[in-house]
Amino acid sequence: MQIKRLRLSGFKSFVDAADLRIEPGLTGIVGPNGCGKSNLLEALRWTMGETSARSLRGAGMEDVIFAGTATRPAREFAEVSMLIERAPADDGSVEETEIVRRIERGAGSAYRIDGRDVRAKDVALLFADAATGAHSPALVSQGRISAVIAAKPAERRAMLEEAAGIAGLHVRRKDAEQKLRATEANLLRLDEVIADQD
Numbered sequence: 001m002q003i004k005r006l007r008l009s010g011f012k013s014f015v016d017a018a019d020l021r022i023e024p025g026l027t028g029i030v031g032p033n034g035c036g037k038s039n040l041l042e043a044l045r046w047t048m049g050e051t052s053a054r055s056l057r058g059a060g061m062e063d064v065i066f067a068g069t070a071t072r073p074a075r076e077f078a079e080v081s082m083l084i085e086r087a088p089a090d091d092g093s094v095e096e097t098e099i100v101r102r103i104e105r106g107a108g109s110a111y112r113i114d115g116r117d118v119r120a121k122d123v124a125l126l127f128a129d130a131a132t133g134a135h136s137p138a139l140v141s142q143g144r145i146s147a148v149i150a151a152k153p154a155e156r157r158a159m160l161e162e163a164a165g166i167a168g169l170h171v172r173r174k175d176a177e178q179k180l181r182a183t184e185a186n187l188l189r190l191d192e193v194i195a196d197q198d
């Protein structure tokens, strides 16, 4: 999977719509302190489904919305769109997918994949299957190296599983187990109903 473009609007310091094209050969982003380099990385993680406001340096999730300055009023929503290219198909053709996350004050987050409304979980699974995601070790933010060194074995294992692209399987297994338990409960209830009729 390759990230081709990030489009931000109202996200943190990016009050005006801004496009970041990620061309082959881009190895880093430089700029003066406070110009928004970390905000860009956070926009990536946020679109991939980050649920922790604290890890985006905020107290609540609405803190990602442009808060206003002395000259510009605060915005009511933030939206980030990410264009990705999936692995080439057998015939060599590549598939582009657009993932959008939007948050409105008082209304929470909404996600879209190629224009279709989806759940946060669908977005997380899409990235987990591509061996990446909001917590991917490939996204190295400040303080992350020392966190990896200090991580407990179970946390390191989770990182390796994410890198190997099998993290999504755990989510699906949990879902399947829940459905199994619900079906077992239904069967029990059915047995009781049948026994009552005898």
Ligand code: ATP
Pocket (backbone or CB within 6 Å): 011, 012, 013, 031, 032, 033, 034, 035, 036, 037, 038, 039, 040, 063, 064, 065, 066, 067, 068
């Ligand atoms: P450094 O090199 O110091 O790490 P940086 O280039 O990574 O800096 P960021 O941390 O990405 O910069 O950006 C910080 C800027 O973003 C600050 O000026 C801060 O005021 C602004 N900012 C963060 N959240 C918001 C928000 N919700 N609304 C408006 N501006 C915001």
